[in-house]
Amino acid sequence: MSSSTYEHFEGCVLCGLIDTAISSGIFKIWTKLIKKSEWFQLLDNGGFFTLFIPTDAAFSRVPPEYLQALESNPEELNDFIDHFIVPEFASTKVHNSHYSSIAGDDLLIESNLSGPSVNRVSIKIENIIATNGMIHAVDSIDIFNTKKN
Numbered sequence: 001m002s003s004s005t006y007e008h009f010e011g012c013v014l015c016g017l018i019d020t021a022i023s024s025g026i027f028k029i030w031t032k033l034i035k036k037s038e039w040f041q042l043l044d045n046g047g048f049f050t051l052f053i054p055t056d057a058a059f060s061r062v063p064p065e066y067l068q069a070l071e072s073n074p075e076e077l078n079d080f081i082d083h084f085i086v087p088e089f090a091s092t093k094v095h096n097s098h099y100s101s102i103a104g105d106d107l108l109i110e111s112n113l114s115g116p117s118v119n120r121v122s123i124k125i126e127n128i129i130a131t132n133g134m135i136h137a138v139d140s141i142d143i144f145n146t147k148k149n
Contacts, residue, residue: 012130014131015130015131016043016044016045016130016131016132017043017044017049017051017130017132017133017135018031018034018040018043018044019044019130020128020130020135021034021051021053021135024128024137026055026056026057026125026137027053027054027055027056027137028056029054029056029059029067030053030054030056030059032071033067033070033071033077033080033081034081036071036074036077037074037077037078037081038074038078039078039081039085043085043132043133045132046132047087047132047133048087048088048089048132048133049085049086049087049088049132049133049134050085050086050088050089050090050091050099050133050134050135050136051084051085051086051133051134051135051136052084052085052086052107052118052123052135052136052138052143053084053135053136053137053138054084054137054138054139054140054141055124055137055138055139057139058138058139058140058141059141061140062141079103082101082102082103083101083102083103083105083143083144084101084143084144085101085102086099086100086101086102086107087102089133089134090107090109090134090136091109091127091134092109092111092116092123092126092127092136093127094109095109095110095111095116096108096109096110096111097109101144103144105119105143105144107119107143107144109123116136118136118138118143119142119143119144121138121139121140121142121143122138122139122140123136123137123138123139124137124138124139125137
């Protein structure tokens with residue numbers, strides 16, 4: 001794992017994506033949002049996905065009104081979450097690689113001396129393995145800054 005604010009991951013071992021995220025203790029806001037979305041059942045029970053999940057520290061920099069608007073509008077919430085889900089294995093070990101989010105964003109994983117990033121957003125904890133995918137903890141909600149044409 002990269003050197004970061006978070007020394008290491010202390011969460012559920014051999015759990016699905018949702019339980020792994022919940023057990024980490026650093027994704028409380030994302031967990032609250034995902035439980036209200038259409039993604040909750042799918043991410044809890046099936047598929048194989050890579051999630052770029054903003055930490056609670058990342059969400060703390062978002063205006064509360066924005067989060068309230070997401071929570072009250074299921075369609076907007078689902079569209080928001082689509083930006084953070086890749087329907088395949090997206091490891092940070094494959095540097096300078098492009099992946100597409102469900103929303104169609106081009107997500108570029110890079111690595112330099114300060115650690116891995118996705119679209120220049122720092123990945124605080126990388127390659128957290130779950131039984132149905134992988135999680136990368138990111139320090140901003142702004143990972144979807146480029147779109148594929």
